Amino acid sequence: MSLFSLFFLILGLAAIGWITARMRAMRMRPAAPAPRPHSLPGYHGWYVALWLAIPALAFLVLWSILMPGLVEQWVLASPAAQALPAADIQRTAILSEAHALADGSLSAAFNEEARALVPAFQEANSFYGTIGIVATLLLAFAGGGFAFLRVRPDFRARNRVEKLVMWVLLLASLIAILTTVGIVASLLFETIVFFDRISITEFLFGTHWNPQSATAGGDEGSFGAIPLFWGTILIGAIIAMIVAIPLGLMSAVYLTQYARPRVRSIMKPVLEILAGVPTVVYGYFAALTVAPAVRDFAVNILGVSSASSESAIAAGVVMGVMIIPFVSSMADDSLAAVPGAMRDGSLAMGATSSETIKRVLIPAALPGIVGGVLLAVSRAIGETMIVVMAAGLAANLTANPFESVTTVTVQIVQLLTGDQEFNSSKTLAAFALGLVLFIVTLLLNIIALSVVKRFREAYE
Structure with a gap:
């Protein structure tokens, strides 16, 4: 199963969790003399859906970052990798070619060493891919089950959902700010290196430009x-x-x-x-x-x-x-x-x-x-x-x-x-x-x- 397929599967499970939790909250509404529930059924649905989706998707993103390194270590530890050249550039080129052959994006090999590494890449991708799928689904079901068991008339689901939304909005604001800071930092660092070589006075006040x-x-x-x-x-x-x-x-x-x-x-x-x-x-x-x-x-x-x-x-x-x-x-x-x-x-x-x-x-x-x-x-x-x-x-x-x-x-x-x-x-x-x-x-x-x-x- 590809990462995109797993991503849409998690979203589908979150939608099912939203519908199920909302229906349960509606059935648990007390009769008229009893006090009103704290949160509307929709908030309970969103609480379950978010608990089901966020931990699983966070792990999926983290695993997609770590998995290529784990696969490469698996391949380098295989007997077929002992014939790889010592030069980093050649080794990287052969590994990239073998990876492309293993996932089907390349049909023919230019290096025999790359063809020999294909079984190791396929075995590693299968092993770590299975681990990622199983762990993601377990996290999804665990988070969804934990949230579903908390659906009660007195549970403050609205407060939890609104607090999460506030954190999401804060994260969006921080991304914009940190992006600006990163742009300034990258420009400033290289500019300092430039002014170590060229006088800032010549740059700002010179009248001849020919670099x-x-x-x-x-x-x-x-x-x-x-x-x-x-x-x-x-x-x-x-x-x-x-x-x-x-x-x-x-x-x-x-x-x-x-x-x-x-x-x-x-x-x-x-x-x-x-x-x-x-x-x-x-x-x-x-x-x-x-x-x-x-x-x-x-x-x-x-x-x-x-x-x-x-x-x-x-x-x-x-x-x-x-x-x-x-x-x-x-x-x-x-x-x-x-x-x-x-x-x-x-x-x-x-x-x-x-x-x-x-x-x-x-x-x-x-x-x-x-x-x-x-x-x-x-x-x-x-x-x-x-x-x-x-x-x-x-x-x-x-x-x-x-x-x-x-x-x-x-x-x-x-x-x-x-x-x-x-x-x-x-x-x-x-x-x-x-x-x-x-x-x-x-x-x-x-x-x-x-x-x-x-x-x-x-x-x-």
């Missing part, structure tokens, strides 16, 4: 990241915001103040579809349509002879279109949260609709609008595909939006793509860039939340 010649044997290459930081700001925080903020805010004002309900019900979902379009589609659109049009406009209309087919303005414009839904949704929600009495009062005092929007609604909704803009900036500076396909890979420190630039995320991808020496300064630079990007986006999110919290108005 391609850096190798494991030395610190060759230039790691001045100012061109990357500037390219990220130019595309994500300047050009994209120039496009996204006016269009997003004006669309939110129209949808909340001017659009009829039927028009709003159609336009708002259509606008939010932009948030679901894959970024690679935006990248194709920017590279094949927007970038050539921008280059032709710059050369033929503006007379900019240095205009490139890969430019910051092409990537920034398309990126701004991509994040319009972020700005529009936050502004829409903030404007809709302003009480209608404020708008009606402004109109009643003789203000026009435009004056009411400019002097009453937007100031009242400003914290939510600012928070949405900052979150949109965080989303923009972390974008990769659009920049790769429309802005290029050249680390240029230029204020000309018609020239090619690159961003931090693009360089991270470039540094970690392909066959790289992990201990070289070139590869470690990607972790330093990732840490800087993480800190910047974290600060933007903290600022956005603090702005919303500080200036938020509570209306009744």
